Amino acid sequence: MLSIVLGLTLVSWSNTAYDVGDTVSDFRLKNFDGKMVSLSDYNGSKGVILIFDCNTCPYSKAYNDRIIALHRTFAPKGFPVVTINSNDGEQSPGDSFEQMVARARRKNYNFPYLLDQTQAVARAFGATNTPHVFLLERKGKNFVIAYIGTIDNNSRNGSQADKKYVEEAVKALLEGKQVTIQKTKAVGCGIKWKDA
Amino acid sequence: MKNRMTKVSLIAALLLFGQSSYSQTAEVVTASELQQRITNGSEDIQIVNFWATWCGPCIKELPFLERITTEGRPNVKVLLVSLDLDLDPDRDKVYKFIARKNIQSEVLLLDEPDPNSWINKIEPEWSGALPATVIINQKTGKRKFIGHALREGELERYLDEIQ
Numbered sequence: 365m366l367s368i369v370l371g372l373t374l375v376s377w378s379n380t381a382y383d384v385g386d387t388v389s390d391f392r393l394k395n396f397d398g399k400m401v402s403l404s405d406y407n408g409s410k411g412v413i414l415i416f417d418c419n420t421c422p423y424s425k426a427y428n429d430r431i432i433a434l435h436r437t438f439a440p441k442g443f444p445v446v447t448i449n450s451n452d453g454e455q456s457p458g459d460s461f462e463q464m465v466a467r468a469r470r471k472n473y474n475f476p477y478l479l480d481q482t483q484a485v486a487r488a489f490g491a492t493n494t495p496h497v498f499l500l501e502r503k504g505k506n507f508v509i510a511y512i513g514t515i516d517n518n519s520r521n522g523s524q525a526d527k528k529y530v531e532e533a534v535k536a537l538l539e540g541k542q543v544t545i546q547k548t549k550a551v552g553c554g555i556k557w558k559d560a
Numbered sequence: 561m562k563n564r565m566t567k568v569s570l571i572a573a574l575l576l577f578g579q580s581s582y583s584q585t586a587e588v589v590t591a592s593e594l595q596q597r598i599t600n601g602s603e604d605i606q607i608v609n610f611w612a613t614w615c616g617p618c619i620k621e622l623p624f625l626e627r628i629t630t631e632g633r634p635n636v637k638v639l640l641v642s643l644d645l646d647l648d649p650d651r652d653k654v655y656k657f658i659a660r661k662n663i664q665s666e667v668l669l670l671d672e673p674d675p676n677s678w679i680n681k682i683e684p685e686w687s688g689a690l691p692a693t694v695i696i697n698q699k700t701g702k703r704k705f706i707g708h709a710l711r712e713g714e715l716e717r718y719l720d721e722i723q
Contacts, residue, residue, distance in 0.1 A: 422614050422647055423647065426647060456616075492687035492688075492689045492707070493687055493688060493689040513676070514675075514676065514688075517673070517674045517675070517676060517677075518673065518674075519646055519647050519675075520646070520647055520648070520649070527674070527676075529676075548676040549675060549676050549679040549680065549686075549687060549688040550675045550676060550679075550688050551643050551646045551647075551675050551679075551688045551689075551690065552687075552688055552689050552690070553615065553689065553690060554617065554689035554690055554691065554692075554707075554708065554709075555689070556617075557708070
């Protein structure tokens with residue numbers, strides 16, 4: 365019986381998760397500098413490159429400099445990066461808040477690295493992997509999902525990637541065009557969910 | 561000296577188990593070769609597990625998969641598909657892991673660029689996150705996808721469901 369209930373809950377999570385074109389709800393989470401950050405703080409930007417990320421996943425490590433580069437390139441153009449760690453710090457001690465602070469300071473983050481302690485934001489977005497990108501376009505007071513997926517098509521080496529999905533999507537939005545590839549998949553680490 | 565000892569024991573292990581065991585070795589496959597292996601398996605029921613040596617939850621669930629193999633269940637085959645090469649081209653890391661853990665299930669090393677082009681073909685429900693497992697009954701066409709780390713008893717329960 366319990367497994368049936370659990371099964372239904374899992375199904376409803378995946379069904380209620382956001383899709384491309386959906387307007388997302390605001391959230392408010394603690395940043396590595398101790399301050400609270402909300403999505404609505406970005407009402408002056410053209411959008412947000414929202415990335416579910418973490419410290420420990422080898423894919424997150426492989427993409428870390430590419431994430432920093434995305435912010436460097438696109439924040440001045442109105443699409444800053446916001447990263448969120450949703451991993452359960454008990455199951456993955458390397459992803460605790462203290463470790464987040466250490467990573468963000470070591471890498472001189474000039475963008476948020478937020479703690480999703482209850483995992484509610486990851487659930488709402490339907491984030492499954494790290495890193496997992498949700499490109500948000502601001503339309504008035506709303507943030508609408510324009511792209512969901514991976515950063516590019518070469519995890520080993522970004523310079524050898526011949527499809528830079530996020531870059532292409534942001535450029536399309538900046539030019540007022542449709543995003544051509546709206547969803548991609550990639551191998552990655554599963555988000556470390558709390559035990560049910 | 562230690563290296564030579566390892567080699568000797570490797571050869572001994574290969575001689576001992578011969579072709580009945582897959583331990584110590586892993587075939588490198590493309591995505592389409594993997595698809596072939598999944599759809600034309602030697603047994604009616606195939607358990608295909610996606611994992612990597614760096615993935616903690618994958619290693620934790622490995623004994624559940626190995627138990628199915630070592631129990632010698634009729635008509636059931638476990639295929640451990642390593643995704644290590646997606647991030648690191650070093651095959652030896654995986655071979656050493658297989659030897660160290662003395663893995664009995666067959667291991668395949670998937671070597672295919674551009675994951676977005678093949679993940680949906682292998683399993684549409686799979687996000688690409690590790691670990692993931694799909695159980696396929698080739699006779700009935702039934703499939704069960706498990707997008708999280710396996711828990712104790714879970715595989716056995718799904719096997720009963722899919723028989």
